[in-house]
Amino acid sequence: MTGGERVTADEVGRALADAIAAERLRIVATLIRTTGDWDLAEDAVSDAAERALLHWPQDGIPDNPAAWLTATARRRATDVLRRADVERAKLAELAAEQSLTDTEGMPDMSPMTDDRLRLIFTCCHPALPLDARVALTLKVVSGLPTEAIGRAFLTSEATMGQRLLRAKGKIAHAGIPYRAPSDDLLPERLDGVLAVLYLVFTEGYATTARDLADEAIRLGRLLVNLMPDADEARALLSLMLLQHSRRDAREVDGERVTLERQDRSRWDHAAIDEGLRLRQPPSAPRGAYAMQADIAAVHAVAADADDTDWPAIVNLYDELFVLVPSPVVALNRSIAVGMSEGPLAGLAHLEDIADDPKLVDHYLVAAARGDLLARAGLHKEAVIAIERAAELAPTDQERRQLSDRAAELRRA
Amino acid sequence: MKYLMFVVADPDAAKEAPDPEVDDVEDWVERNDASGARIMGERLRPPADATSLRRRGGKLLVTDGPFAETREWIAGFDILECADLDEAIAVASKHPMAAAGSLELRPFWPFEG
Numbered sequence: 005m006t007g008g009e010r011v012t013a014d015e016v017g018r019a020l021a022d023a024i025a026a027e028r029l030r031i032v033a034t035l036i037r038t039t040g041d042w043d044l045a046e047d048a049v050s051d052a053a054e055r056a057l058l059h060w061p062q063d064g065i066p067d068n069p070a071a072w073l074t075a076t077a078r079r080r081a082t083d084v085l086r087r088a089d090v091e092r093a094k095l096a097e098l099a100a101e102q103s104l105t106d107t108e109g110m111p112d113m114s115p116m117t118d119d120r121l122r123l124i125f126t127c128c129h130p131a132l133p134l135d136a137r138v139a140l141t142l143k144v145v146s147g148l149p150t151e152a153i154g155r156a157f158l159t160s161e162a163t164m165g166q167r168l169l170r171a172k173g174k175i176a177h178a179g180i181p182y183r184a185p186s187d188d189l190l191p192e193r194l195d196g197v198l199a200v201l202y203l204v205f206t207e208g209y210a211t212t213a214r215d216l217a218d219e220a221i222r223l224g225r226l227l228v229n230l231m232p233d234a235d236e237a238r239a240l241l242s243l244m245l246l247q248h249s250r251r252d253a254r255e256v257d258g259e260r261v262t263l264e265r266q267d268r269s270r271w272d273h274a275a276i277d278e279g280l281r282l283r284q285p286p287s288a289p290r291g292a293y294a295m296q297a298d299i300a301a302v303h304a305v306a307a308d309a310d311d312t313d314w315p316a317i318v319n320l321y322d323e324l325f326v327l328v329p330s331p332v333v334a335l336n337r338s339i340a341v342g343m344s345e346g347p348l349a350g351l352a353h354l355e356d357i358a359d360d361p362k363l364v365d366h367y368l369v370a371a372a373r374g375d376l377l378a379r380a381g382l383h384k385e386a387v388i389a390i391e392r393a394a395e396l397a398p399t400d401q402e403r404r405q406l407s408d409r410a411a412e413l414r415r416a
Numbered sequence: 417m418k419y420l421m422f423v424v425a426d427p428d429a430a431k432e433a434p435d436p437e438v439d440d441v442e443d444w445v446e447r448n449d450a451s452g453a454r455i456m457g458e459r460l461r462p463p464a465d466a467t468s469l470r471r472r473g474g475k476l477l478v479t480d481g482p483f484a485e486t487r488e489w490i491a492g493f494d495i496l497e498c499a500d501l502d503e504a505i506a507v508a509s510k511h512p513m514a515a516a517g518s519l520e521l522r523p524f525w526p527f528e529g
Contacts (some may be wrong), residue, residue, distance in 0.1 A: 032433045075524075084509055129501075131505075177523055178521075178523050179417040179419075179498075179499075179500040179501040179504070179523055180500070181499070181500035181502050181503075182499060183502075185502060186502070187503075188506075189502065189506070206436050366468075
């Protein structure tokens with residue numbers, strides 16, 4: 005303790021925030037394992053944080069704030085259990101836990117027995133509905149308030165609370181185990197975890213809830229640290245970093261700016277470097293995230309759209325399409341063909357895929373068609389296509405931007 | 417934990433080529449009986465042989481057929497005893513009807529709780 009000295013509220017707040025960021029997940033994850041009670045684990049940590057705010061201003065900030073929080077949360081959990089007079093077994097196990105931080109860095113401990121991984125895999129169990137997996141991960145793993153999660157997913161706090169309650173109920177009733185999966189289930193289960201992280205990321209990317217994208221990256225880093233051999237986890241982190249590096253350039257004065265027109269000096273080069281470093285050697289077998297990371301990397305190293313290695317991007321989309329034969333991949337491929345081999349070649353590819361039921365009347369197809377037509381110098385046709393895209397666009401902002409683009413072309 | 421595993425027939429899936437990852441049904445039964453994961457199970461006659469009944473307004477109503485008409489129907493069931501859901505999933509994933517139909521795992525409602 006720095007005992008006796010007066011500490012400011014700012015210092016206390018900072019020390020507490022750091023300790024929570026460093027240790028909250030480990031404390032919650034271990035308390036869930038030892039007590040089997042999810043709500044108790046979360047409450048005990050909140051309670052410890054409240055006590056810190058009460059005691060630290062007077063007693064001083066402890067030398068090891070994280071250890072203080074851990075001990076206080078554990079004591080709180082023990083008290084609640086004792087008061088509830090639950091079976092002695094749970095208490096015995098909790099007492100046997102020594103200190104939660106003692107287990108850290110034990111040399112013979114497999115990373116797969118890390119409580120944080122148990123928690124992540126349990127929250128992302130495929131027997132839970134996808135929206136519940138996302139909500140549980142953000143609530144229990146990230147520690148976001150229910151209200152904030154509800155806001156990010158455009159539902160009320162009450163609805164989100166119900167969703168969390170149902171998910172925790174299913175974990176208990178259906179016998180979803182609290183552990184990382186066995187080796188034979190691992191690849192498939194890891195895919196499920198990565199899908200949840202990427203969904204959190206894209207939700208943050210698509211909306212203004214940018215802190216969700218930051219949180220997805222934080223969780224991605226944690227997963228890579230806990231599972232250093234999981235190539236697809238590294239690839240996903242690389243992809244998220246490379247996409248997120250454009251965050252300050254892709255929206256200017258509230259308007260979305262396309263990749264081609266972005267001011268690349270505003271890209272986050274530290275994030276790009278980290279993303280590039282995480283990529284695997286080209287010879288390694290790659291999954292869908294690795295291929296998308298490679299595509300993002302080609303953009304990241306290009307000075308501008310003209311400098312971009314478009315033939316490489318077309319090849320990468322070809323590879324990706326084998327793995328993920330989705331119409332959106334095909335659409336992006338035809339845009340890349342348009343940049344690589346010229347707008348008429350791009351248009352030919354686009355018309356080959358435009359009849360796909362998932363793409364008919366899709367505004368992105370109409371917008372891509374308009375863009376390729378404009379590049380080919382067919383301005384009148386381009387205006388028709390972009391006006392059609394504006395009619396089909398899902399948001400006001402995109403509708404307005406497409407209308408502006410049509411007006412711009414009409415003048416050209 | 418005890419799970420009731422519904423074995424659900426799916427005419428479309430049954431037309432697919434056999435999946436080498438699943439067991440013959442005899443092997444599956446033998447293996448899981450031996451390990452204690454399967455307590456019992458039966459194949460059922462098709463929905464054409466089903467009878468539904470309900471009491472409404474003090475009257476008993478007996479009708480021909482299953483409680484719901486769907487393309488998929490319950491073809492049988494097994495009762496599993498497993499440590500947790502992942503163990504039950506591992507057992508169920510080798511059942512031939514995982515490939516030729518689908519399986520639904522329903523935990524028993526426990527006495528205490």
